[in-house]
Amino acid sequence: MRTLAVTAGKGGVGKTTLTVNLGLALKNLGFRVCIIDANFTAPDVALHLGFSPDTTIWDALKGKNHLSDALYEHECGLHIIPGSQDLEVAANRDIYKRLKRKMRKLKYDFIILDTPPGLGDDAKSALIPAKEIIVVATPEWPSLANAYRAALFASDMKKHVIGVVLNRATVHELEPNPVMIENVMRMEVLGKIPEDMSVRKSIAIQNPVVLSYPESAASIEIRKTAHLLGGIPWKDQRQWWQKLWMILGQV
Numbered sequence: 338m339r340t341l342a343v344t345a346g347k348g349g350v351g352k353t354t355l356t357v358n359l360g361l362a363l364k365n366l367g368f369r370v371c372i373i374d375a376n377f378t379a380p381d382v383a384l385h386l387g388f389s390p391d392t393t394i395w396d397a398l399k400g401k402n403h404l405s406d407a408l409y410e411h412e413c414g415l416h417i418i419p420g421s422q423d424l425e426v427a428a429n430r431d432i433y434k435r436l437k438r439k440m441r442k443l444k445y446d447f448i449i450l451d452t453p454p455g456l457g458d459d460a461k462s463a464l465i466p467a468k469e470i471i472v473v474a475t476p477e478w479p480s481l482a483n484a485y486r487a488a489l490f491a492s493d494m495k496k497h498v499i500g501v502v503l504n505r506a507t508v509h510e511l512e513p514n515p516v517m518i519e520n521v522m523r524m525e526v527l528g529k530i531p532e533d534m535s536v537r538k539s540i541a542i543q544n545p546v547v548l549s550y551p552e553s554a555a556s557i558e559i560r561k562t563a564h565l566l567g568g569i570p571w572k573d574q575r576q577w578w579q580k581l582w583m584i585l586g587q588v
């Protein structure tokens with residue numbers, strides 16, 4: 338079982354969007370996937386998926402309860418443990434250690450944890466249950482600098498930082514490109530998700546972009562990243578004119 342946490346070192350760069358859609362893309366590849374909203378600061382996985390949970394991670398962490406007590410199955414088949422806002426708990430390392438222990442009873446190929454924004458104790462503590470870390474950043478130096486800081490503290494915590502996913506990328510000539518970023522950050526770029534209105538629309542209708550706009554540029558890049566993580570070679574099945582259309586759409 339692989340346990341991954343999605344972090345960023347910065348708020349609003351696309352952690353939850355990536356967590357949910359990467360989870361779905363991996364599930365669609367045949368993996369058993371569970372998403373855990375480990376963001377006690379600003380939990381919003383359920384909002385991205387359009388449901389309001391009666392029970393949350395907090396209920397599952399209490400006493401002898403199991404994580405499965407708060408497990409939801411989305412209509413698409415994805416399993417989710419929704420979050421709950423509790424600022425008292427947010428930086429409590431013992432809570433995350435308990436989560437890690439309880440996660441061992443789950444049987445999945447991938448557990449993906451969404452985590453709080455920033456570089457504070459809450460963001461650090463939320464990495465405790467995971468073995469592997471994915472860092473998200475927009476392709477701008479301030480965002481990349483914070484992603485780098487997040488990767489540093491993850492490494493200090495003996496986590497394996499798999500790489501960085503660039504989100505909201507454009508084709509602007511001044512934007513740092515993946516080769517530059519790999520050189521500066523010394524980290525693999527696992528994906529480059531474009532700025533795509535389909536993502537905003539999918540969030541508005543609370544239906545992840547991989548489901549609602551499967552052929553959008555963002556969905557295709559997220560699916561590519563899922564192939565990379567799952568070790569399944571990617572074959573682009575689009576026609577040349579579809580690829581050209583996508584590139585033109587990003588200009």
Ligand SMILES: Nc1ncnc2c1ncn2[C@@H]1O[C@H](COP(=O)(O)OP(=O)(O)OP(=O)(O)O)[C@@H](O)[C@H]1O
Binds near residue numbers: 348530531537
């Ligand atoms: N590829 C994209 N193209 C266009 N808009 C995007 C893209 N990715 C994310 N967004 C926009 O950015 C917003 C923030 O994304 P998201 O909630 O995933 O960020 P976050 O890092 O989880 O935020 P927080 O730090 O608050 O948890 C989304 O609501 C959406 O409007």
Ligand SMILES: [Mg+2]
Binds near residue numbers: 352451
């Ligand atoms: Mg979020």
